Amino acid sequence: SQQGEEDPQALSIQEGENATMNCSYKTSINNLQWYRQNSGRGLVHLILIRSNEREKHSGRLRVTLDTSKKSSSLLITASRAADTASYFCATDRGSTLGRLYFGRGTQLTVWP
Amino acid sequence: DVKVTQSSRYLVKRTGEKVFLECVQDMDHENMFWYRQDPGLGLRLIYFSYDVKMKEKGDIPEGYSVSREKKERFSLILESASTNQTSMYLCASSFYRGGNIQYFGAGTRLSVL
Numbered sequence: 650s651q652q653g654e655e656d657p658q659a660l661s662i663q664e665g666e667n668a669t670m671n672c673s674y675k676t677s678i679n680n681l682q683w684y685r686q687n688s689g690r691g692l693v694h695l696i697l698i699r700s701n702e703r704e705k706h707s708g709r710l711r712v713t714l715d716t717s718k719k720s721s722s723l724l725i726t727a728s729r730a731a732d733t734a735s736y737f738c739a740t741d742r743g744s745t746l747g748r749l750y751f752g753r754g755t756q757l758t759v760w761p
Numbered sequence: 762d763v764k765v766t767q768s769s770r771y772l773v774k775r776t777g778e779k780v781f782l783e784c785v786q787d788m789d790h791e792n793m794f795w796y797r798q799d800p801g802l803g804l805r806l807i808y809f810s811y812d813v814k815m816k817e818k819g820d821i822p823e824g825y826s827v828s829r830e831k832k833e834r835f836s837l838i839l840e841s842a843s844t845n846q847t848s849m850y851l852c853a854s855s856f857y858r859g860g861n862i863q864y865f866g867a868g869t870r871l872s873v874l
Contacts, residue, residue, distance in 0.1 A: 680860055691765075691851055691865030692804075699860075737804070739863075747792040747811065747861045748819075753803035 655738055655752040663760050668725040670755040672738030673718075679741050681714055682749065683723050686735045695723075695736075728759045763788045767852050767866035774873050780839040782869050784852030793835035794853040794863065795819075795827065797846075804851065810835055842873045 654673050662668055672681070680699045684692040698705045698714045698721065705712045711724040725732055735756050739749040768783035786793065794809040796819075806819030808827040816827050824846060828836045835854075839846055849870050853863040 682860075682862065684863075689849075689868070689870070691867050692853075692863070693865070694862045697860050697862060741861060745857065745861070747855050747857050748794075748806070748809060749861065749863060751804040753801070 655736070655755045657755060658753070659756045659758070661758045661760065662728055664729055666728055666759075668728050668732070668757055668759070670723045670736050670757070672721045672723070672752060674721075674738075674740050674750075675719060676740070677743040678716070679743060679745060681712075681721050682739045683710075683712060683721075684737045684739060684751075686737065686754070688734070692737060725757075728757075730759050730761045733757060733759050763790075763854070763864040765852055765854055765864050765866040767850075767869050769869050770867060772869055772871045774839075774842050774871065776843060776873060778839075778842050778873075780842045780871070780873075782837040782839075782850055782852075782871070784835045784837070784854075784866055785833055786835075786854040786864070787833065788854065788856065788864070789832065790854035790856045790864075791832075792855040792857060792861070793829065794855075795825075795835065795837045796851045796853065797821070797848040798851055798868075799848050807837065844873050847871060847873045 682697045683695045686692045709726045735754040737754045739751045765786045795807045796804045810829045826838045852866040855863045
């Protein structure tokens, strides 16, 4: 069953604009992760934010986490055409055993 | 770099055939996973394994089995392939002390005719 629910389902922007994707979840978590998937390929891990963190940066990526609202956002600044991909959030539902629960993803298209 | 290798990128099989999808990881990860991905449905977990010879059912195990005889290899078996098993299959592995970050293979696109 799905844990994360990303929105929007699809996002279309121009190069240079910022892209914001959101993720909501329903249970307690130890951490929340974001992954990227290029068309027809496997997922690639982008960033992990722990439940006691509120914000994390990695290059052009900024992730926020609000555990009171059970939500997270992924911001990609100054988007490039190469950022075109699907983006998924994943949570552990509070377990340390290793299983992750993925959302259905946001399809981001960045037009040159 | 962690490498997760799936044996085939594309596979075409006939209904009723027994199908083996192989996955190998080179980082001594304890955990390994098999997902299928279908448009609009996201990633659905079929089976996972925490250790050699250990397996746990995911959300959609029906019609599938798995084998993990060695730590680095996790095989997904379709006992009798059906057309509704046409999908993209993704293998992943993770190291529990690493925050359970999952590393994915490139995927196998299976078509069952």
